[in-house]
Amino acid sequence: MSEVRAYRRTLSTWWWVRKPSYFLFVMRELSSIFVAWFVLYLLLLIAAVGRGDAAYQDFLDFAAHPVVVVVNVVALAFVVLHTVTWFSLTPKAMAARIGGRPVPPAAVIASQYVGLAVVSAFVVWLVSR
Amino acid sequence: MTEPQQSIGLRVSRYRPETDDAPGWQEYDVPLRDEWTVLDALNHVKNEVDPTLSFRWSCRMGICGSCGMNVDGEPRLTCGTFLVDHLPGPVRVEPLANFHVARDLVIDMTDFMEKLPRVKPWIIRDEEMSVDDGEYLQTPEELDAYKQFSMCINCMLCYAACPVYGLDPDFIGPAAIALAERYDLDSRDHGARERLDVLIEHEGVWGCTFVGECTKVCPKHVDPAGAIQRYKLKAAKESVKAVLLPRGAR
Numbered sequence: 241m242s243e244v245r246a247y248r249r250t251l252s253t254w255w256w257v258r259k260p261s262y263f264l265f266v267m268r269e270l271s272s273i274f275v276a277w278f279v280l281y282l283l284l285l286i287a288a289v290g291r292g293d294a295a296y297q298d299f300l301d302f303a304a305h306p307v308v309v310v311v312n313v314v315a316l317a318f319v320v321l322h323t324v325t326w327f328s329l330t331p332k333a334m335a336a337r338i339g340g341r342p343v344p345p346a347a348v349i350a351s352q353y354v355g356l357a358v359v360s361a362f363v364v365w366l367v368s369r
Numbered sequence: 370m371t372e373p374q375q376s377i378g379l380r381v382s383r384y385r386p387e388t389d390d391a392p393g394w395q396e397y398d399v400p401l402r403d404e405w406t407v408l409d410a411l412n413h414v415k416n417e418v419d420p421t422l423s424f425r426w427s428c429r430m431g432i433c434g435s436c437g438m439n440v441d442g443e444p445r446l447t448c449g450t451f452l453v454d455h456l457p458g459p460v461r462v463e464p465l466a467n468f469h470v471a472r473d474l475v476i477d478m479t480d481f482m483e484k485l486p487r488v489k490p491w492i493i494r495d496e497e498m499s500v501d502d503g504e505y506l507q508t509p510e511e512l513d514a515y516k517q518f519s520m521c522i523n524c525m526l527c528y529a530a531c532p533v534y535g536l537d538p539d540f541i542g543p544a545a546i547a548l549a550e551r552y553d554l555d556s557r558d559h560g561a562r563e564r565l566d567v568l569i570e571h572e573g574v575w576g577c578t579f580v581g582e583c584t585k586v587c588p589k590h591v592d593p594a595g596a597i598q599r600y601k602l603k604a605a606k607e608s609v610k611a612v613l614l615p616r617g618a619r
């Protein structure tokens with residue numbers, strides 16, 4: 241058989257701006273950096289609390305710095321995106337069944353928000369009591 | 370009132386390997402009819418205007434999976450894509466994205482044909498029954514378990530929609546994994562272990578980053594993205610078992 245001289249196409253670096261769904265996907269991937277930032281932020285907070293009042297006050301000053309506030313606002317937006325997109329994708333990964341009957345995707349998604357609300361309420365109670 | 374549109378433009382990607390270094394565009398004008406699909410328009414061009422235009426097609430009713438192309442940037446079966454949905458035009462027709470182009474709208478599908486048998490998409494039995502023993506029977510529930518994944522027509526639209534495949538051609542891809550799931554879920558099959566060995570590799574399910582476009586473009590509602598994520602869960606469980614359990618209990 242003669243060799244076919246096929247034209248080899250390559251994906252452009254900017255493939256992800258061509259389609260809204262690709263863009264959203266890349267933003268979702270990017271959001272993991274901000275999730276990591278919040279984990280680090282929380283660890284810094286805990287470390288500061290552990291080291292006493294002065295260290296805690298230093299942390300509060302750091303947290304009130306305009307740059308940190310802006311970073312945290314952006315991070316919050318990305319973490320919300322992360323949560324919403326992954327919650328909505330969960331039914332795809334889990335073909336959940338109860339008593340042999342498939343659980344509707346909306347119920348799987350809703351149960352995650354209920355879980356989030358319960359955990360959040362517990363944390364609020366823990367911090368404010 | 371303006372006259373209703375009588376014709377529509379087609380902007381078709383052309384590549385003739387004996388003369389062209391890279392694909393270029395060619396414009397055609399075709400009559401606009403309510404019942405005409407993009408494939409009808411291409412056939413009109415081929416028969417009436419330019420017999421040198423090359424493209425694949427066969428059944429023209431969404432069964433054979435031959436006529437997949439990128440229409441206005443979206444992977445579509447051209448036999449199910451109507452011109453009137455792309456008004457006022459021109460309709461941009463390109464070969465399926467992410468594949469090498471053999472000629473005009475014809476892609477080189479060698480890569481897909483090589484990947485498909487790797488997941489062993491056929492029924493594997495521990496012990497084969499003889500023909501005299503009759504059929505392998507199945508309940509309607511057992512059929513329902515895999516039926517959705519058996520609707521795949523190998524049209525490769527999911528590969529054209531998948532940026533992971535575009536970036537890493539070694540990725541085994543959505544359709545192959547969905548077909549592996551189709552046989553894994555079949556009550557008559559015992560080949561899950563053999564398929565897992567192929568799909569647990571990096572180029573298998575773990576290559577997928579869950580963009581989800583494969584499911585959106587699938588003309589048969591197979592949901593390859595769902596199949597892949599379920600396979601990841603299965604692969605992860607097996608990995609944990611391999612670490613925690615003694616060999617005999619796995």
